[in-house]
Amino acid sequence: MNSSPEDRRSVRVGLAYDERMCLHATPDGESHPENPERIRAIWRKLEAEGIPDRCILLKIKEAEDAIIASVHTRNHIKLIRNISSKEFDSRRLRIASKLNSIYFNEGSSKAAYLAAGTVIEATENVANGNLDSAIAVVRPPGHHAEANEAMGFCLFNNVAIAASYLLNERAELGIRRILIVDWDVHHGNGTQNMFYSDPRVLYFSVHRFDFGSFYPAGSDGSHCMIGEDQGVGYNINVPWEHGQCGDADYLAVWDHILIPVAEAYNPDIILISAGFDAAMGDPLGGCCVTPYGYSVMLKRLMKFSDGKIVLALEGGYNLNSLANSVFACAITLLEGSPIVGNFEGRPFESTWRVINEVRNELKTYWPVFSIDLPEEILIANVKRYPIQAGINSSSDSDVEKDLENSNAINFSSNNDVGDLILPLSKLKVDDGDFGELSPLRSQQNQPAPSEAYENPKEVTTETCNDLFHWRSSLSKVDVWYGSYGSNMWKPRFLCYIEGGKVEGMRKPCRGAMDKTPPKDISWKSVPHRLFFARSYTDTWGHGGVAFLNPQSSINDKSYMRIYRITLEQFNDLLIQENVTTEHFESPLVDSRDIEFLVKSSFMSVESIKGGWYSNILYLGEQDGIPILTMTCSVSDVEKFKSGELPVCAPPKAYENTLLKGLLEGTELSSEEAIGYLKDAAARNL
Ligand code: X5A
Ligand code: ZN
DSSP states (O other): OOOOHHHHHHOOEEEEOOGGGGOOOOTTOOOOSSOTHHHHHHHHHHHHTTHHHHSEEOOOOOOOHHHHTTTSOHHHHHHHHHTTSGGGTTTHHHHHHHSBSOOOOTTHHHHHHHHHHHHHHHHHHHHTTSOSEEEEOOSSOOTTOBTTBOBTTBSSOHHHHHHHHHHHHOGGGOOOOEEEEEOSSSOOHHHHHHTTTOTTEEEEEEEEOGGGTSTTOSSTTSTTOOOOGGGTTOEEEEEESSSOOBHHHHHHHIIIIIHHHHHHHOOSEEEEEEOOTTBTTOTTTOOBBOHHHHHHHHHHHTTSGGGOEEEEEOOOOOHHHHHHHHHHHHHHHHHSSOOSOOOOSOOOHHHHHHHHHHHHHHTTTOGGGGSOOOHHHHHHHTOOOEEOSOSSGGGHHHHHHHHHHOTTOOOSSOOOHHHHHHHHHHSOOOOSOSSSOEEOOOTTTOOOSSGGGOOOOOOOOOOOHHHHHHHHHHTTOEEEEEEOSGGGSHHHHHHHHHOBOOTTOSSOBOOOSSOOOOSEEEEEEESEEEEEEOSEETTTEESOEEEEEEEEOTTOOEEEEEEEEEHHHHHHHHHHHTTOOOOOSSOSSOHHHHHHHHHHSEEEOGGGTTSTTOEEEEEEEETTEEEEEEEOOHHHHHHHHHTSSOBOOOOHHHHHHHHHHHHHHSSOOHHHHHHHHHHHHHSOO
């Protein structure tokens, strides 16, 4: 891998990076996965490996409004242009809080224009032949940004802008068909929507979907979204059912969906929405693609469009995986072959199911999908092997039954239950999502569709054994979870245990890993003030949601429904209430923390400090079991008081849910219940 002048003459790989894209950062220095260190880490790695010397460094310029305007509205451009200016100092926080997963600071505008401009520059130079291919190390990312809305850490849709620019402003370059490959672990809703009826752009995305519960949640990422009008057939979604997908799963999709389609489509250029949050170790993605996997995925695309490929960074939040993956891609472009490596395991059963669903959905538009997959794949495809519930005593028998029913699973020579513990502990489980059942990978009966999966060499990857250690011990400890908001309505609370959603909710919950319903339910009143704050939530839309003032006062009284659940379930609840897909190696609240809580009455959970419900309150005990609830921090209450953070009446759907809960369990008449809520919403903090 030494750089020689010939390298530079033979392949021209563009590389773009600019420190000014680090100017976009959280306003208050709060930690955030999408932070400046991401691109710094990439650049450090590339420099350490001598990559910049082997590439052509690109000029970085800000995108022009006229170009951005081909995919974004005037209003959106105005907002992003002005959001960092002085006049917005006092409104910036509030505007961001109305958006979904967005922050702004004084550097956001500059960074957003540079990111878009950099991707345009890279794309133009590949399209016009100055470069063979290019990598744009940019942030903020782009693929969630809609025509009129910033979301999901994305301000401008960098890739969509560049694609639209080639098609609409640079027709003379002869780019008539653009393939966008979006391998970020999230669905690129923005890009999909921008080209949904445009056959000149084939948008392909493979992403975690988890039946609609994975970010950006909803149905946009479904395989049924195939485009419309002129563009029907030119939108392809491959939605994973769960986390833990890795090289074998991605390459099966390449083999059986992407590559055949790319052959038929014959793109003039390929733009990769190159997020690396499906990489092994990523805290948000919960998947396990290796640098080798990315390298092979990229290499397989290099045979199209004369190798004209642009990689534009999207997500990727584990700095090491991120830097190593980008490095692997750079090497692949420079050397024209994948890095050295090999595969572990075979695709999940669910992967074959998904591949078949996608092919079936699109076969009228892509005749190559009418050719049946090898029969062995279809046979394997009809079985699924979920682990039912957690590994605790009450569910061992279920696990056993499931395993017996599935003749395909045969871990070892003997079938008795004692043997189960060992193989289960060796299994990889879904670590990005505590809610979904974890499918087993059946090694024995999984046919290999091509020799690509045949490599027998074992690579050790992280397993998630630790997950089970704390889970099994905390599943033996009971707590009362005290609810004072929408969870007072039992069906709504059960969403956090069983998964799913009820009337009024916009978004389903993941549920707890242990789906056992509460062992007991009761009501209580507590000397804490109920109030409503925040301006938007993904679940309820615009309006405030309930909080309890962590500080008690004899003058305050709030109603509370308490549910007896396990401490393990309480942890899963806490994670969902704080809207994080992060995977924690250790529990957020364990038995030792409860001892601490009994003495100190509240405790802030450090690792979810950014969440709105990261403060655990101890409210005494019942039947010798501690009553815990979760609310905001004392400092948030101060910000709500001062107006720095919005206090806001609840939205209708949320209020109705509260009413249903109160009327189900308290003695209140419906007028009294309405009065109780109105008072909590109206009275000053
Ligand atoms: C670009 C990207 C992720 C947004 C997750 C929000 N966005 N919870 O990876
Ligand atoms: Zn992502």
